[in-house]
Amino acid sequence: MKAAALTSYGAPDVLRPMEIPDPQAGPGTVRVRVRSAGVQHFDSRIRQGWAPPFLDLSFPIVPGNEFAGVVDQVGEGVTAFAPGDEVLGYGTLGSYAQYVVAPADQICRKPASMPWDIAGGFSGNGQGAHMCLEAMGVKQGDTVLVHGAAGALGTFSVQLARAWGATTVIGTADEANHDYLRSIGAVPVTYGEGLAERVRAVAPDGVDAVMDTVGGDALRASVEVVKDRERVRTMVDDETAKELGVPLLGAARSVERLIELTGLHERGLLKLHIREAFPLDRAADAHRALDTGHGRGKLVLLVD
CATH class of the missing domain: 3.40.50.720 (NAD(P)-binding Rossmann-like Domain)
Known part of the structure; x- marks a missing residue:
């Protein structure tokens, strides 16, 4: 599959288009054909060589921790989703690609009224x-x-x-x-x-x-x-x-939060401005824009 990935750490130029093996859904997971993926500062920090202690990284690294797309493969034990379902969700890595595999409890159904670019940049x-x-x-x-x-x-x-x-x-x-x-x-x-x-x-x-x-x-x-x-x-x-003496944030993401947020979007109470949408092969340009630290709204990648 096509992906935007790293084989070294550094400036945005290290994020390059490449072909990597397709991931496969395992027990409790689904594979999603990605339509759009959000670009976040977490991804930029990964690109620069930082990683949280629970990640053991090896190259190539595919960044991206929020996505939207269509379920195309369902792993053993998954009953809530089927191929063809339109979903959005989150993970830690892997979303800058044509396919991403995620636990079934980290995705939810995409509202029909939510455009793909917004859906891809919504969950993170x-x-x-x-x-x-x-x-x-x-x-x-x-x-x-x-x-x-x-x-x-x-x-x-x-x-x-x-x-x-x-x-x-x-x-x-x-x-x-x-x-x-x-x-x-x-x-x-x-x-x-x-x-x-x-x-x-x-x-x-x-x-x-x-x-x-x-x-x-x-x-x-x-x-x-x-x-x-x-x-x-x-x-x-x-x-x-x-x-x-300010408390640190200790909470974690959950699909329940995501479902509540999509409901607010459907009611018109949460709107996301898309600052710019880049094709997958221009992920480095998206990171250049992100690293300026300026601009309104969200940067996303659109995946063919």
Whole structure:
């Protein structure tokens, strides 16, 4: 099958098109003919040589941990899915390819109303936002601060907080993205020096919860404006979180989260802006765009 894979670590250029053997569904798993795959910072870190302790990597490595496509092979013991089912799901690696094998409890049915590009980029950042907001205890009437609100993770976080009843969601971003933030229900605030004062101007009594996708100074500003730092979570800067006494995120992805999120999409409460869609053989270009750290919405790969 065709894949975008690594045979060495480094800059985006090490991510190249190649042919690798087709994977096969085993007990409890399904094989999915991939239509689209999301591009995430986790994938970029893998490309650069980082790996979580539970992964024992060997080349070639196919990145990609979220996908959407059509089931074409069902392993022993799987009864909930059949060939031809349209699904979206998640894993750890392997999604930048024509086929991916995933446990049957890590996929769910794709809503008919959800386009393929959105479906491929939905499960990773969507679940990340869900995990953080749940850990923060976001509820009806809260004022929530989201750092990096124009990115894919931030986009999900803003809309999910509103769907769960937050009265005000403040989103940090550069000024070019302020209109976009207003369109998804956030009050925009500009990054940089003086951030805490600008947040206080919007929320003079402080904020109830903070979702961080930036780290560093943004996380430091968060503890200045939040009422209870136990309600702060970061996805990117555990070291600063430890220094500040902010709890680390310990939750895990689940298909139950994914089903809830797809339901919110069907109701029109979660919308994902696709920043750009690249063909599979241009995965390196997608990583170049990702590594800039700028831009609104989601980057995805479209697979033939």
